[in-house]
Amino acid sequence: MRLKTLGEVGLIERIAKKIKVDKTVIRGIGEDCAVIRLSKKKLLLLTIDMLIEGVHFKAKETSPFQIGWKSLACGISDIAAMGGVAEYAVVSLGLPAKLPVEFVDGIYKGIKSLGRRFDVKIIGGDTNSSKELVIDVAVLGFVEPRRLVSRSGAKIGDIVCVTGVLGGSYKSGRHLKFVPRLKEARALVKNYRVNSMIDLSDGLSTDLNHMAKESEVGACIYKELIPISKDASSFDAALNEGEDFELLFTLPLIEARRLAAKKPNGIRLPITQIGEIIDKKMGVKIIDRFGRVKELKPKGYRHF
Template structure:
């Protein structure tokens, strides 16, 4: 029996409690294990029988998720709401109401709090999200921010992690690795004018709400947002769907800025793409029959390409194709809050 939390890991802990919380299963569609819980707020035959409610929550802790002296409060407030909105994007949902809870250290100035809420308000207005309340308490030292966000979606159009099928194409709606590079720049104290797009990717991620809704309406059924690192999040899809995944390393998209940063710092570009974290683009699986049509319509709608980076296989595990005939197993190298490998 595992007794050490670092050995069990964050996702092992989540799996261990997944079946305990549903005491009243009527109306519950998804509980623990996806980007948001999904349930029917109305009984079957009620006023909205085909609409379901989603609920997600994210906690950001000073010293774990952010450093107060490295991110302005305006950007921190923006990011706190953005990561919740990204969960709704991952489900193809429409975000609705937010609730903000704060644990405040005694040295936090009032103007810091005002800027924090200004950042939240900026993003809330953009996506027509109400901030309806929450809770506050004191903290001995660190700032802790927790946001709960509701959303709605058509029951038949929810994007889920467990819907990948053998033969599906794996897609990405953005570039993985830029946020990690942005974090390195912030921590290094490098020139603030260097690589502004990489810095922005870390402190002001763009929730892909429209992209998620588009994919759901296009018949895609499997997706998540890339928050823990692409290799880890691919494993979430594979485990939930009972499949394997083969990734083509040459197909992973990279921006000129990320490529230049890795070249100048002598970092491995592929490592950034696979094990970055906090990218908040969408990754998922689409059936072969829908793939090219979805790719074409996506580019027409958003003005940038939907990248196909691999395929779903029957063989378990995640495999990376380096060359035509060279494959290697891909370890899970993303973020795990309880693993000792994630800190330091």
């Protein structure tokens, strides 16, 4: 079978099936980050994200600064989605030998600039020659056990929320210069009982389906409530485009009310309640203002 036929989710499921871990591994393949038990008070988070020229960016249209920035931002966003703090990163580069050294300097300027903003230390890496530019960044972080949150913890009755506004990320170039929602995520897990969280990389429709599947629940969201970016060309863009890197999270109704009444310090972004978690049997639905219910199909980014 070709990868194209199987798709990314199918591939990950196929890989995860045959992998053996032990009880120190709290979360493994299938989550935004792997989670390892270090001690009673400390969990370790580890994530890795690859960007490839011609797939994730066009070398001629993207500045090296943006490539570097984004390569680290993806990993920090994954750590944020688990409620953690990002601390260290290692950077693996595949570089065409004819590339000017100044281009590599530019990539590192982007990495360091974002690193400084979130106090993430660059502690090592690997450099290789390659035909296409490849950059792969592993980010290491920590989280307290009671603050750990993941895509698989959504509970029936939870309110579904998103930070910020959605859509038009590619068109506006926001996907290359987004700020990971780490501070917002920390403020949320410190102040509220958040049951599940995921960062919106593949698009709301796809990531909500991921969350529902991993949590073994259903979800329904209201079309009218989805916060649309001024950059989005249509409602469908906000629903499906991806690379928004906003947080999608769920929390019990009582907590959602507290959050709506008073946002915690450190969150300036809008937070919007867009729906609720329902029984798995009901599936994942979207409801329009006339009350018409449709299945919400994952129409976001397909990797293969």
